[in-house]
Amino acid sequence: xxxxxxxxxxxxxxxxxxxxxxxxxxxxxxxxxxxxxxxxxxxxxxxxxxxxxxxxxxxxxxxxxxxxxxxxxxxxxxxxxxxxxxxxxxxxxxxxxxxxxxxxxxxxxxxxxxxxxxxxxxxxxxxxxxxxxxxxxxxxxxxxxxxxxxxxxxxxxxxxxxxxxxxxxxxxxxxxxxxxxxxxxxxxxxxxxxxxxxxxxxxxxxxxxxxxxxxxxxxxxxxxxxxxxxxxxxxxxxxxxxxxxxxxxxxxxxxxxxxxxxxxxxxxxxxxxxxxxxxxxxxxxxxxxxxxxxxxxxxxxxxxxxxxxxxxxxxxxxxxxxxxxxxxxxxxxxxxxxxxxxxxxxxxxxxxxxxxxxxxxxxxxxxxxxxxxxxxxxxxxxxxxxxxxxxxxxxxxxxxxxxxxxxxxxxxxxxxxxxxxxxxxxxxxxxxxxxxxxxxxxxxxxxxxxxxxxxxxxxxxxxxxxxxxxxxxxxxxxxxxxxxxxxxxxxxxxxxxxxxxxxxxxxxxxxxxxxxxxxxxxxxxxxxxxxxxxxxxxxxxxxxxxxxxxxxxxxxxxxxxxxxxxxxxxxxxxxxxxxxxxxxxxxxxxxxxxxxxxxxxxxxxxxxxxxxxxxxxxxxxxxxxxxxxxxxxxxxxxxxxxxxxxxxxxxxxxxxxxxxxxxxx
Amino acid sequence: xxxxxxxxxxxxxxxxxxxxxxxxxxxxxxxxxxxxxxxxxxxxxxxxxxxxxxxxxxxxxxxxxxxxxxxxxxxxxxxxxxxxxxxxxxxxxxxxxxxxxxxxxxxxxxxxxxxxxxxxxxxxxxxxxxxxxxxxxxxxxxxxxxxxxxxxxxxxxxxxxxxxxxxxxxxxxxxxxxxxxxxxxxxxxxxxxxxxxxxxxxxxxxxxxxxxxxxxxxxxxxxxxxxxxxxxxxxxxxxxxxxxxxxxxxxxxxxxxxxxxxxxxxxxxxxxxxxxxxxxxxxxxxxxxxxxxxxxxxxxxxxxxxxxxxxxxxxxx
Numbered sequence: 001x002x003x004x005x006x007x008x009x010x011x012x013x014x015x016x017x018x019x020x021x022x023x024x025x026x027x028x029x030x031x032x033x034x035x036x037x038x039x040x041x042x043x044x045x046x047x048x049x050x051x052x053x054x055x056x057x058x059x060x061x062x063x064x065x066x067x068x069x070x071x072x073x074x075x076x077x078x079x080x081x082x083x084x085x086x087x088x089x090x091x092x093x094x095x096x097x098x099x100x101x102x103x104x105x106x107x108x109x110x111x112x113x114x115x116x117x118x119x120x121x122x123x124x125x126x127x128x129x130x131x132x133x134x135x136x137x138x139x140x141x142x143x144x145x146x147x148x149x150x151x152x153x154x155x156x157x158x159x160x161x162x163x164x165x166x167x168x169x170x171x172x173x174x175x176x177x178x179x180x181x182x183x184x185x186x187x188x189x190x191x192x193x194x195x196x197x198x199x200x201x202x203x204x205x206x207x208x209x210x211x212x213x214x215x216x217x218x219x220x221x222x223x224x225x226x227x228x229x230x231x232x233x234x235x236x237x238x239x240x241x242x243x244x245x246x247x248x249x250x251x252x253x254x255x256x257x258x259x260x261x262x263x264x265x266x267x268x269x270x271x272x273x274x275x276x277x278x279x280x281x282x283x284x285x286x287x288x289x290x291x292x293x294x295x296x297x298x299x300x301x302x303x304x305x306x307x308x309x310x311x312x313x314x315x316x317x318x319x320x321x322x323x324x325x326x327x328x329x330x331x332x333x334x335x336x337x338x339x340x341x342x343x344x345x346x347x348x349x350x351x352x353x354x355x356x357x358x359x360x361x362x363x364x365x366x367x368x369x370x371x372x373x374x375x376x377x378x379x380x381x382x383x384x385x386x387x388x389x390x391x392x393x394x395x396x397x398x399x400x401x402x403x404x405x406x407x408x409x410x411x412x413x414x415x416x417x418x419x420x421x422x423x424x425x426x427x428x429x430x431x432x433x434x435x436x437x438x439x440x441x442x443x444x445x446x447x448x449x450x451x452x453x454x455x456x457x458x459x460x461x462x463x464x465x466x467x468x469x470x471x472x473x474x475x476x477x478x479x480x481x482x483x484x485x486x487x488x489x490x491x492x493x494x495x496x497x498x499x500x501x502x503x504x505x506x507x508x509x510x511x512x513x514x515x516x517x518x519x520x521x522x523x524x525x526x527x528x529x530x531x532x533x534x535x536x537x538x539x540x541x542x543x544x545x546x547x548x549x550x551x552x553x554x555x556x557x558x559x560x561x562x563x564x565x566x567x568x569x570x571x572x573x574x575x576x577x578x579x580x581x582x583x584x585x586x587x588x589x590x591x592x593x594x595x596x597x598x599x600x601x602x603x604x605x606x607x608x609x610x611x612x613x614x615x616x617x618x619x620x621x622x623x624x625x626x627x628x629x630x631x632x633x634x635x636x637x638x639x640x641x642x643x644x645x646x647x648x649x650x651x652x653x654x655x656x657x658x659x660x661x662x663x664x665x
Numbered sequence: 666x667x668x669x670x671x672x673x674x675x676x677x678x679x680x681x682x683x684x685x686x687x688x689x690x691x692x693x694x695x696x697x698x699x700x701x702x703x704x705x706x707x708x709x710x711x712x713x714x715x716x717x718x719x720x721x722x723x724x725x726x727x728x729x730x731x732x733x734x735x736x737x738x739x740x741x742x743x744x745x746x747x748x749x750x751x752x753x754x755x756x757x758x759x760x761x762x763x764x765x766x767x768x769x770x771x772x773x774x775x776x777x778x779x780x781x782x783x784x785x786x787x788x789x790x791x792x793x794x795x796x797x798x799x800x801x802x803x804x805x806x807x808x809x810x811x812x813x814x815x816x817x818x819x820x821x822x823x824x825x826x827x828x829x830x831x832x833x834x835x836x837x838x839x840x841x842x843x844x845x846x847x848x849x850x851x852x853x854x855x856x857x858x859x860x861x862x863x864x865x866x867x868x869x870x871x872x873x874x875x876x877x878x879x880x881x882x883x884x885x886x887x888x889x890x891x892x893x894x895x896x897x898x899x900x901x902x903x904x905x906x907x908x909x910x911x912x913x914x915x916x917x918x919x920x921x922x923x924x925x926x927x928x929x930x931x932x933x934x935x936x937x938x939x940x941x942x943x944x945x946x947x948x949x950x951x952x953x954x955x956x957x958x959x960x961x962x963x964x965x966x967x968x969x970x971x972x973x974x975x976x977x978x979x980x981x982x
Contacts, residue, residue, distance in 0.1 A: 496804060499803065499804055499806060500803070500804070503803050503806070503810070503814055504789065504793055504798070504803060504814060504817075505800065505803060507782055507786040507789060507790055507793070508790065508793055510779060510781055510782055510786075511779045511782060511786075511787075511790050514778075514779040514780050514781055514782065515777055515778065515779050515780075517741060517761075517773075518773055518777065518778065518779070519779070519790070520741075520760075520761040520762050520765075521739055521741070521761050521762075521764075521765055521770075521771050521773075522762075522765055522770075522790060522791055522794050522853070522857065523762050523765030523766050523791075523794030523795060523857070524762060524790065524793065524794050525762050526762065532800065536800070
């Protein structure tokens with residue numbers, strides 16, 4: 001059977017959308033040095049608003065279009081004004097901020113003055129032209145895309161090539177500092193870039209929406225963004241034309257692949273697999289050119305600007321700290337006696353999320369390797385539980401699953417030896433998507449050459465039932481029992497991570513993160529240390545995955561949705577990146593608040609991207625910073641009660657917010 | 666004697682527990698070394714022999730290939746041709762961390778260290794490199810892991826005491842002044858027990874007066890670590906004062922080598938790095954040999970006053 005030309009054209013039309021998104025990503029990357037995870041969401045707001053104007057208010061299509069594109073441009077500019085405060089912060093932090101931004105923008109689409117009354121209705125298209133290729137009918141939406149997308153990109157290219165703004169953008173892409181020194185208005189230029197990107201995103205969403213079948217608000221989903229990222233990476237995050245053409249190429253390749261796959265059940269899985277391979281390939285091939293030259297930003301260390309580890313030598317402060325820890329532990333341990341079954345289940349969840357957040361503290365907080373795919377590792381653990389969960393005693397299963405996941409994690413970490421920062425984030429996000437949509441969703445697949453069936457996925461991807469095992473003969477079937485078990489796992493994890501922190505593991509990870517060359521020259525094995533971080537983190541995520549699977553008892557591919565990975569990143573950022581109590585507080589904040597206080601608008605607002613953004617902007621040390629200040633306050637209070645004057649010189653400078661110049665005037 | 670090594674004699678006691686495995690100073694032979702970046706040969710066929718126990722200074726104008734030479738010796742760049750021999754052993758197959766374990770230690774020009782590690786952790790790291798404890802033993806806190814960590818802390822405590830770093834123990838290095846960071850760097854060098862020490866501009870970013878204090882400091886370092894030192898330095902008088910052999914490089918080649926007096930008397934060598942200006946030669950340290958006073962005796966200003974001129978200065982100033 002030969003390939004019908006309509007398939008290629010269909011792929012190309014899809015690819016035009018990816019290309020437009022990719023161009024937007026490159027545009028932002030060139031000026032702000034950040035992978036903009038809000039690129040899709042910027043336009044979705046506009047597309048939703050267009051539907052509102054067109055159907056609910058009866059606006060003319062073109063008027064509605066102009067208004068909504070202008071809205072997206074304004075939102076883009078506004079976003080830049082917010083993110084501008086992070087100009088000197090690590091780029092990875094800014095990237096997490098764009099994730100928060102995209103969540104805030106999602107909230108926008110829920111507001112009644114933007115959200116249309118009916119979400120599932122045909123997206124308006126101003127033309128009704130159609131055409132046939134073979135037997136395939138191309139819709140008016142397709143025609144519109146074919147006409148508009150190239151024009152938009154050409155116009156943008158001309159703007160960048162010929163206008164003075166464009167020249168400034170190109171200069172900034174090469175070296176922002178020099179550009180600034182030679183009189184380019186860096187911030188204003190970057191605002192212009194974001195404005196353009198907003199408008200571009202709106203056009204993308206308007207073009208992509210007519211052919212979508214899902215709800216309007218999900219038109220530019222994370223996997224679509226990942227496709228666009230793939231195209232942008234092929235363009236080296238710099239070249240607009242290459243990114244655009246690569247987008248079309250990705251569209252065609254995927255469509256042809258999909259058409260070629262005869263077995264419909266394994267179809268999507270195989271496509272995801274190829275996509276994953278393509279993504280890793282693009283990252284590895286491009287790694288050299290992405291990280292060379294003056295772009296120190298993405299190579300520089302994590303450098304959070306927070307004190308490395310808060311260490312105190314004051315006995316009183318230590319007592320206050322351990323009293324606090326002991327009291328809260330006791331309180332939590334007694335909790336299942338007083339709360340209902342639902343809340344006991346919630347307690348298990350928070351504890352397990354705490355472990356997952358800790359695993360990210362090790363990998364991202366200490367080792368500086370940004371993982372947006374931590375739930376990929378959790379999924380490995382869950383998958384193992386679904387296969388051998390009933391065969392092994394729990395006390396053996398946990399470390400076994402942990403070790404197996406550590407192996408997978410190290411394999412993923414091998415890419416981290418060549419790429420890091422933003423690119424590693426993209427790579428790990430790809431891994432998490434691949435785990436969910438390809439590995440877990442395919443119960444069995446046959447290996448072509450060996451003629452063997454390998455059953456590595458969930459036995460039933462939609463719903464796999466697990467029965468909770470017992471621990472030392474004690475049944476974990478009741479929710480309070482499982483809550484205590486989860487708390488036990490969390491306590492063991494915290495003790496373990498504290499040992500790593502205080503007994504030499506953490507300092508090696510941080511040294512390699514902060515100054516790889518010096519660490520190597522001092523005799524620290526750099527490669528092994530980096531992989532060690534992946535192994536330790538994967539180990540924890542793996543046994544947490546087992547716990548999560550048993551906690552929910554019924555798992556599906558959705559249990560391990562990659563968006564949870566982003567939730568975990570938010571937890572760690574909100575809690576305080578390199579802090580152990582911070583990870584736990586973050587888990588409590590994001591998992592606990594909504595469940596305890598219900599999904600009131602206030603809580604949703606606080607725990608959504610708004611909260612995340614606020615934390616990044618105003619509290620870089622996270623909740624841990626608050627906790628430590630509170631501890632200091634209590635400790636000082638107690639000291640005053642004991643009528644001992646607090647000795648200012650005894651406070652460790654930098655550790656508890658004592659400014660250095662006060663200590664050494 | 667400077668306050669960095671507070672009392673002369675045994676003040677900087679090299680911890681007994683870690684001295685056992687260390688050999689004496691190593692010799693370094695560089696044979697026909699070529700390092701090329703693209704078409705540019707940063708090091709164009711350098712041959713150099715550094716005797717065991719010597720202090721050799723490497724000087725030359727910016728871009729003459731001094732740091733690249735150090736990079737090649739420490740394994741950060743791989744040479745296009747030529748050999749580096751450490752005690753007659755070819756280092757070609759050794760990656761930087763393996764060279765470090767042989768006792769080849771280097772300091773860096775920027776002395777950035779690890780911004781977010783505390784001084785204590787930075788020093789403990791040097792111990793980690795030489796006393797490996799596997800992760801499992803650490804996690805389970807097995808007896809030998811606990812003992813190893815205790816020994817490391819003891820060694821570090823001694824060095825912190827003798828370098829006067831006690832009050833900076835819990836500071837992250839990012840918050841230290843450049844001078845203090847240099848001292849931390851020197852402390853790590855003592856802990857690392859080098860057999861061959863490569864110093865890349867140890868006085869860069871330090872005030873002239875403090876740089877003068879570095880001469881006795883480096884001598885002491887040489888004595889305490891019992892090592893061979895190859896030092897790259899822009900402060901020419903410091904090099905002439907300190908080194909037994911001076912090597913002059915120009916555009917990737919060695920143009921002169923010999924005792925300080927020989928090099929000083931070689932007008933070609935002078936032109937290579939200074940444009941033969943007497944003022945530059947006399948920036949710090951004693952007057953040149955032609956003067957009335959003999960070279961080694963420092964003038965009053967040059968002799969370091971213990972408390973003022975030493976590097977550990979209050980940060981944040």
